[in-house]
Amino acid sequence: MTLQNATGVYNTSITPSYLPWNTYNYCNAPHVNAHHYVKPNDSEAVLVYLNTMIRHHKRTPDNLYPNEKELNPASGWDCTDFIARDYAGRTAQVYHETIIPDWHPFASQIWTGTCDAGQLTRQGLEDAIKHGEDFWSVYHDELGFLDKVSEEDIYIRTTTEVRTHQVAGGFLYGMDSSTVNNKWPVYTQPENIDDLVPNYGCPTANTIRAAYQSVPAWTNHLARHQDLQDRLDATLGTGGLSAWSSWYDHFFDTFTSRTCHGHPLPCNSTGACVSQEDADTVFALGDWEYNYIWNAAENATTYNQLTFGVMFMELARDFKRFQSGDERHKLRFHVAHDGSMIRLASGLGFGKISPLRWPAMGSEIVMEVWRDQNKQDFVRVIHEGTPVTTLQWVALEEFIGLLEAQIPSNIFETCMGS
Incomplete structure (x- = not known):
């Protein structure tokens, strides 16, 4: 095992100006933006479709120490600057605030303050809004592909985790602040079969x-x-x-x-x-373990295909729908998790170029479809704002084949061992 230094940024969402713009920043991954976006070499090609997946943005810790309260500053974690709405249509517009009573017999298991574990923070929401602004600066301002932020053009897919819904809202607001008054559906699958996390069982x-x-x-x-x-x-x-000693996650x-x-x-x-x-x-x-589990270990490919094969099936269906002319959306946008991003990166072959790293907050993979002057469609994949060398101009049919190659046959029966 060769352990490389964890080069990058781990203490701010703003990458220092003395570092390259696309430096690995765990707090806020680099992503497409107008300042650094590079168009394809074919100057005659026209963008015709987008399919994108990002990780949610910054949150509180998702894992807690046995005596969490002792290990935090006395001020704890403050989430009072973030209104978390959660209400049914045609009812009172309630929102929730986390309370952590000092008198609670189990209070030592959570920090002092007003934040729940795994909760999107105000800083994370701000990063999501900026992410939306940057995305819009490319695909509206620079390329003119997205002409409006509407349900007709944009399909939002999230997991059941509330933070993915909130990041989707922040992203949409960043693209167009007038959406603050809009009611917008985000589409989820039932938790026990959700392929985006992924969350379906596979013994x-x-x-x-x-x-x-x-x-x-x-x-x-x-x-x-x-x-x-x-x-x-x-x-x-x-x-x-064992949860703490079996790996460094x-x-x-x-x-x-x-x-x-x-x-x-x-x-x-x-x-x-x-x-x-x-x-x-x-x-x-953490970087070494993520690369080993999802990329470098013997049988890691099989593990990745079984656990994310249904999501690859969903993506393949998306692109085939576009290919057949049945896709009515210009953009399909997924808000996911680190486990989603590492599997997608591995399945698309990023790990054959260089070892994979832990997907950062806001990690982004954009799959663009371009049409050349001969009416042929090609896919270009952009990871963290930079085109992927092996996927810069791949025939659409070939790209669909790459996705379908990641889908095990009879995946349900194989997962269940039947």
Whole structure:
């Protein structure tokens, strides 16, 4: 195992000006924007269709330490600057505010303040709005492809997580602030079969992943960093918890959520704190683990296809609908999660170019369809604002074939082992 330094930005949504604009920024991924957008080489080609997937933007930690309250600043997490609406049509327009009573017998398990775990923050909403502005600056202002923000032109697909709905709203508002008064549907699938997370059950895939996380390539990387694990356990009270010792996912989430919002790394009541050096190692380990699980491990491709095959089926159907002339939308826009983005990146072959990294907040993959002067359609894929070298001009039929190649035959029966 070769562990690379976790180069990039982990403490602000604004990439410092002394770094390249497309530097990896975990807090707010680079994305298409008018300042750096590059048109295809074929100057006669015309953009005719868009299909895009992004990860939601910044949120509070999704994982909690056993004694979370102790490990946060006394001020805790404040979400009173973000109105979270949630109401049924033709009823009172209620919104919710999180309360965390000091008297609650289990209050030690959550921070002080007004935020729930995994909640989109005001800063995350602001990033989503800016993301929408930048997207509009390219596909409306620069290319004139999207002429209005309307349901007729734009189809929004999200997961059942509220933060994906809120990011969709922020994105639409960024494209056109007049949508603040609009009622706009976001389409979801039932949680237990949602292919966008993905969330459908696949025991066969679970067995495959367990197998390649039981070999030396994986177990040795955990053993090699046992001193780090011991230090973190001692500081954070996570000793003996398999969810924290089986990989570095939870530590990565809790550290980055803090640093991206300007919070310090956690310190316990004895004054012991997670060091920046240890946090940097966790960030690098997170990248290595994500690349291994979804790209580099033996049978990672099969695991990826089983767990995201239904989403690849959905995407293939989208492009075939466009190909047949039955697509009435100009843009299909998906708001998803890190597990969605890493699977899409792997399935499209990004990991054959260079090792995959943990998908950042607001991570973006844009699939453009261009029509040349001979009326032939080609796909160009843009990842984090930069065209993908192997997918810069691929015949539409070939691209559909790439998507369909990621769909296992009889996927339901294969997943269930029947």
